[in-house]
Amino acid sequence: METSNTAPAEDQIQPHETLYVNHLNQKIKLDELKRQLFQMFSQFGKVINVVAKKNVQMRGQAFIIFEKIEGAVKAKENLQGFFWMGYQLNIQFAKVRSDVHTKVDGSFEQRENKTEIRSQQWIPKKLRNTTASGQITGTAVNLEINKVLFVENLPEGSDAHSVEEVFKVFLGFKEVRFIEGRNMSFVEYDTEAQAMEALQNLQRKELAPGCPIHISYAKK
Numbered sequence: 001m002e003t004s005n006t007a008p009a010e011d012q013i014q015p016h017e018t019l020y021v022n023h024l025n026q027k028i029k030l031d032e033l034k035r036q037l038f039q040m041f042s043q044f045g046k047v048i049n050v051v052a053k054k055n056v057q058m059r060g061q062a063f064i065i066f067e068k069i070e071g072a073v074k075a076k077e078n079l080q081g082f083f084w085m086g087y088q089l090n091i092q093f094a095k096v097r098s099d100v101h102t103k104v105d106g107s108f109e110q111r112e113n114k115t116e117i118r119s120q121q122w123i124p125k126k127l128r129n130t131t132a133s134g135q136i137t138g139t140a141v142n143l144e145i146n147k148v149l150f151v152e153n154l155p156e157g158s159d160a161h162s163v164e165e166v167f168k169v170f171l172g173f174k175e176v177r178f179i180e181g182r183n184m185s186f187v188e189y190d191t192e193a194q195a196m197e198a199l200q201n202l203q204r205k206e207l208a209p210g211c212p213i214h215i216s217y218a219k220k
Contacts, residue, residue, distance in 0.1 A: 013092070013093045016069055016093055017072050018072065018093065018094040020062075021091050025085035041075050049065040085201065148218040149187045149188075150185075150218040151215050154213060156208075158185075160178035167202070170194060
């Protein structure tokens, strides 16, 4: 797939499976960026690849390739203009479709300087061994968005008040349901989008030295 950083003219492009996303936070490490984009966009359909590169021309940009058009359309409708990691996402349909789709429907054309899109589903290392339902075996990660977050690996001595102090800075904070003796807590927001914003910004934040918290969406 072509990886030009020139934004396509949206009114000239029919909806298809590949999204072009820019205005991304350039300070995030590439692997972490791809992992978080995969997790965020997978809420709307099966993502088969996330293409992002370190070179200057592609910084702050990525391509998200869905299995089906419906997933791409839904993701664009729900995440367009969403503030993520301090930046407002700009999402358009890519200028060209991914190779994996054009090879299937017979419209594939060889292009120079393209990024090969694998037909096998790409899954970030931290999210591998995912079951069909979206649950990650061995790790409490749920890819289905929820307005309730599940927080693990809280520091010793944590309580409901200390957890609230961390999470209440995000808009829509509602309540903390602390699990005594387990270093875990549920945190609820008014909307799913508000919960997502908190998750993306606080994931692996160290509330004590060497103690990064782990946040996932609570099971519905």
